[in-house]
Amino acid sequence: MTHLENSTAGAPVAPAPRPAASRRAKAQRRAMILFIAPAFLIYAAFVFVPLGMSVYYSLLRWDGIGEIATSARFYGLRNYIEVLTDDDLLQIIGNAFQLALWFTIPPVCLGLAVASAIRSQMAGRFGTATRTILFLPQVIPLVAAGIAWSWMYDSYGVVNQFLRWVGLESWTRGWLGDFTYALPAVGIIGAWVLLGLCTMLLVTGIARIDGSLYEAAKLDGARPRHEFRFVTLPGLKNEIGICITVTIIQALSSFDIVYIATAGGPGIETTVPGLEIYRLAFAHRQVGLASALAIVLMILVLACVLPIQWALRDRNK
């Protein structure tokens, strides 16, 4: 406080007065505000206000039924402590990260394989067909993907049919009801949805790499794995970064697929934060805890995505 006072009182020269904005500058500023206002207002009303409320609720213990004034009480950071110490909630957050691995690794690896194998834009009728089919899962509701796959994973579904056909009768099971395999099974649904998008991103990316780089590498005696390591991977850094960003956001904030395919079961084996927030808030009436989990989820997504974006930006410079 004293420091502040000193600095103002002791300032030898008054700061140069900012030149008064001209009428035209003011008019432009007014125009800007008018153009931004509708977007900003509705954004503020339905994102910022709720976000602020989320933070507020997360400090309360409230059942969400009565008025806040009468039925809620201040609970401090105890909701957050519970989120970060409760075994079940920790497992649920862990589930989200396991899903992130499933959502990310198969699509990116398969996409890289396809991209480096064809190493050019997909053209012609085959290319169009490929694009169209691989993009189908992006177009349908995730809910439909969930229903389609729960039938695939059914005891009498295609997966088990296939296993029987190749003679692995003993491996058959109801996949989504199995404590060990339910989460990977859900993960594969996500991988299936994201496969086409990642593949196409990487194929488009690799077509942009200068072909002479590969020729130069060959002349330098590079084997295919060297080409992959020293030409393809560096050339696709951006696209890979984009894929990972998309898949991680999808995995951490997944809701639709899990809700439809397993409803979080068996037990809480496939429960993810999104689903748990919904349950806590609307079934268990623990609005405070749900909100704390929501805030933690938001921070986790940022914590995963920001470093990737940061790394991409630095490379672009």
Add this chain to the structure above:
Amino acid sequence: MADLKLRGVRKAYGAADVIKGVDLDIAHGEFVVFVGPSGCGKSTLLRLIAGLEDITSGDIEIGGKLVNDVEARDRGVAMVFQSYALYPHMSVRDNVGFGLRLARVPKAERAKAVEEAARILQMEPLLDRKPAQLSGGQRQRVAIGRAIVRDPEVFLFDEPLSNLDAALRMDMRAELARLHQQLGATMIYVTHDQVEAMTLADKIVVLKDGEVQQIGAPMELYDHPANLFVAGFIGAPKMNLLEADVTSVDGATIRLGGADLTELTVTGAAGTLPARGEAVTLGIRPHDLIPAADGPLRPRIDLIERLGHETIIAGALPSGARLTAVLEARSPVRLDEEVPLSVAPGAARLFAASGEAVPLKAD
């Protein structure tokens, strides 16, 4: 009547001064060219006049009206951009007529104005095309047409020819000159090309680092550059600038000497004469050098360009300084020879150490 007055116009971006106080009077119907190297502030000055940017201080008057706070659209100016800035989604007709449409000019009247502009610029067949279907020169015409229909008080041109090839640029230059005569409007033209400035302007404004170096008619600038910068900037090939010393001052007669010249006398005008022993810069246009056996300048020739109608030679003087001269077409010069050159009477220019011209008596 649209004359233009700039009084102490300054522009600063944060702490960086881009225009450092410009005073300028432009009479109605004048063709004024702002010229200078890139970054000298000439485009900024034009944009300040257009009203695309705010001046930091000073006053701008157009037609006797203070326009500091007037929006660009209400200043009665039209501008032709370097990139032409045609609206890609509109036909040529709509591009040219856009301003009138905004001004709610009735359709029939609008069509007539557009046709008229198209006739002046000989681009009637292009009216229904889109900008993407036009060549660079045609786009240029459309951009000018768009300015014409608005019948502005002042036309502004921002390096309008720099995206055209050399031949087309000559044609458009001639066309702009014709247009200026035909319309009799005030035009301000920005370029970094001194040839455009010399050929088009009634009045040239030479700018450097946001400051006016000299204002004057083309020949005035060519004959009497106010300082070293203008001397070096106007004229091609460039004026030779040589270090010299004042060996004696006798009345108005100044005797010069130095490493590069044996002796040269010039006659100063009354008043400001350099002192004896002062270091000065001697400026001589390449066209003003004449072969003469007793010439004070003796470059050793290492470059000969025979252009047909004239021959350009260049070489090094004893100090290593370069000298360029333009000689008659069939001058018998040879490489590695020393060619003695004298200065045409009254052609030498003198600059003090500060860079300012020393006034000399015209012969």
Add this chain to the structure above:
Amino acid sequence: MTFPRLRTNALFARGLIVLLMIVTLLPFLSMLSAALAPSGSYPSGLEWPSDPAWGNFAKAWQVANMTELMTSSVLIVLGTVPAAVLFATMAGFGLAKLTTKRSAWFYLVFVIGLTLPFEAVITPLYFEVRELGLLNTRGAIILPLIGLYMPFSVFWMRAHFLSIPQDLSEASQLDGARRWQEFWMVQVPLARPAIMSLSILLFLWTWNQFLLPVVLVQEPTRRTMAGALGAFQGQWGTDIPLLCAGSLIILAPTVILFLIFQRQFVAALLQGAVKG
């Protein structure tokens, strides 16, 4: 030695792609085969039924009230997408062309929302929508969705407007355009490709939106298609042929639109990922 290697490489690529396509299509085919089994029966894996029960589709249409569902989804899309696109286009223009350094923070405010999971605000949204008296109406989906789409949409449109040369804006100023006229007569026509792509993305996201309808609207016939599918599964989840037939009907509209506008969809989705 190079030639055979190249050939095997290309063959391997093609084989891999075909395999991926089969994996992508398999769930659809398995749904179709199940949908054609007799209603109420328990189908088995992937097999073409001897007597395909096409009637399942008619029945699913009827029991799920598909006509009403489609109408509801269309209404929600019509309420959401045009408004969101308009607001985003205006804000994108304002942020790209009218801001000075001092107001750059406006843009940051929008960008902050880019990675926000909808779940993070769904609880307070419920109470907010209840306060507004919109619970159980389509407005409960439309208004929050417009708001939630703003970060991406504004980001998208701003990126587009930044690519439009400043000269055009200045030329229109000198031609006498007010900002509003410049926006409608110069900028919006030039932004058409960006607006198209954004509309496609927002249409898909709205049509397929699940979380908001599930939380905010109880009545399935006022939900989006995806939301209604959730309710449909809850009700008919045990009748697999019927469930599969219903799911296929529900995913049909977007798939058909996708097949027609394949090129635009793919471009929009790819750019959407890159920019998001």
